[in-house]
Amino acid sequence: MPAPLGYEWLKEHCQLSVLPHSVRSYTGGLLGTRANQVKRHEILEQNFPDSARPEETLVGHLLFALKHEGVNPAYLQQVFLQKGVENHIQATIQKRPSSHWSRRLWFWYEYLTETLLPLPDCKAVKYESVLDEERYFTAQPMNVRRYCLRNNLPGHGRFLPLVQKTDALRDASDTRLEQCLHSALADYDEEVFARASRFLTTYETRTSSEIESENITPDKYIRFGRALEMAGQTPLTKERLIEIQNIIKDAHQQEPDYRVEQNYIGGPGPQGVALPPPRPENIEDLMDDWFAMVARLADSNIPASVRAGILSASFVYLHPFMDGNGRISRYLIQDVLAKSGILQPGIILPVSGGILNRQQDYYQTLDRLSRAICAQTDYYIDEAGHITIEGETDHLFRYLDLTHYCQWLCEVINDVAEHLLPKEIDTLVLADRLYRALDQVLDLSAKELRLMVRIILDNKGKLSKRKQKQFEFLTDHDFEQIDQIAAEVLKGTTRK
Structure with a gap:
């Protein structure tokens, strides 16, 4: 019978409250296959010989996980809180202080627990990266002398979403996207370009509202359009998010701050809950950490479309406002693309139109993590339809694997740049010609x-x-x- 290794062993042994890791490892053969690897329900299952099995200890399986299954800060942090594990980690590091994997384990322990072990700094050895740059999207490295490691994490110890470099995402490139946009817009003169910028802003406003099934007044269309036109030109702050959130709200519905009530995504009744976001008392702290992650990402070479995916998805799952979170998440996409310099001044990439064309895929893509979060959350709904979250859940939102969402969004952005954008501008040009001809x-x-x-x-x-x-x-x-x-x-x- 298959016996779990690494993260799966740690999850079962320590009864961790975590989202499923993208890799599971076993010895003893995989059920239903003789292959060494098989993918089931988007999880890669690996089979190892018995000789590869580590010591049946927390540290043994921690090292196995880091070597063979990648990084999962959510698992690591919870294991580090287990009784007695600190002493075992310290002993492992003292035994082989210069080992690449010992140094990584040492880094992760002190980084995630914010606790220093009583150990001297590592002796001078060759610097290695904390994250494998062939496997993950990483930020600008910072040398950390204590471990002789380069911290290239695209976030920080309290908020660290990760994105793996799948075959599809390896092709993500600012240069490639910029060339695609240049090709799409090169045939239009300045007059058409000016008209197109106004048209695309209106189009993005309308389709973003249609995704949410909202009907908004012309005045609110204009205000949200003006906000979109400012994307990339103003700092991303809490005040800016509140301003965007309230733009299409009537005065009596406006929110002056993050939500103070528990909300959820889905229909009525317990069976209709698709996502129970963090408890309101945790939102301020989570959003402070989110903004720190945003600053770290901004100082990186991660492609803009991937960064847009990280920001928009993590924001949606946090759901810091009672309403309007989806609309803000799509504003964040425009903000990242504009600040990257990919978009020409005044041009909005109609990403919401691309999402609307794949609306069912959009919900299914978000639902992958929503279901996993829901499964780890204890909640109940009273007769009035109010939801109450029992226990702490903020840890479920700090270390999300956003690979699948980012891959989907990059596909949408590329499709919009290559097909939807020129199609919509062509439609505008045709409409102008037809209008003038009929008017005569x-x-x-x-x-x-x-x-x-x-x-x-x-x-x-x-x-x-x-x-x-x-x-x-x-x-x-x-x-x-x-x-x-x-x-x-x-x-x-x-x-x-």
Whole structure:
């Protein structure tokens, strides 16, 4: 029978309250397969020979996990709190103080517990990275003399989401995305470019609201659009997030600070809970740590699309406000892309439009971690529909593996840059041409002309008999002219 190793052994032995690690290791053979590795439900299962089994101790399985399963700060931190483990870690380091893996274990213990072991600094040896840069996205390294290690973590000890370099994510590149955007926008003159910037801002505002199934007034559209136009031009602060959150809220609904009530994502009743976010008393502390992570990421070479994924996803799971968290998360994507210099001034990448086109995938992608968090959370809902979280859960949100979400978002961003962005600008150009051509032969108001243009473009170049009833004052000859003009303007305009 398979016997667990590493993180899975630690989880069972210490009864850890953690989210599943992306790798599980066993000796004794994997059930249902003779392979050394098999992927089940997005978790890589590894089979090792009995000779690879470590000592049946916490430190033995900790070292095995670091060597063969990667880094999981959530597991490490909880194991470090186990009674007596400090002495065993100290003894292991004293036995082999220059060992690469001993130094890593030493670093992680002091880093996550914020407690120094009574040990002298490591003797001078070759510096190694804390995170394997071939496996993870990392930040700018900082030499730590005590362990002769380079701290390249994309966060800090109290908030450290990780993203693995999957085959798909290895292709993520600011240069590649910038070249794609340049190619998409190179054919348009300054006048079209100026019109496109306003159009894309409106489009992003509308689609972001549609994702949340919100209907907002024209005035709120304008205010949120102006906020989007400022993305990348203002520091990301608590005050800025509150400002964005309240932009489309009526005065009596505005939130002056982080939430003070427990909320949840999902439908009514216990079975409808998709995500119970952290308790309100933990939000201020968590968000302070989140902002410290944001600053660390900003000073890194991690591709902007990956950084956008880390910020937007971690923010959604924290859910620091009662409402509007999804909308802010998509603002954060624009903010990261703008600050990276990838986007030309005034241009909004319509990422919400790309998400809306894959809305079911969006929810399923977020739901992967939501279900895992929900499974580790004790809660109940009273008759009035109020949820109460029992016990501490903030540790579930500090060390998320955001690989799957970042990979999905990078796909969306690339698709938007390559296909949706030029398609929407082409549509704008066509609408302008069609408007001007129809205006030369029809005596219609600007409002009526815009309506007609939208109907024709939405209906693949035709003004249907049913839609013609909205313009009953026009003659059959007028409708014939409209069909001819539309056919001429739209001829040969399909972008491949």
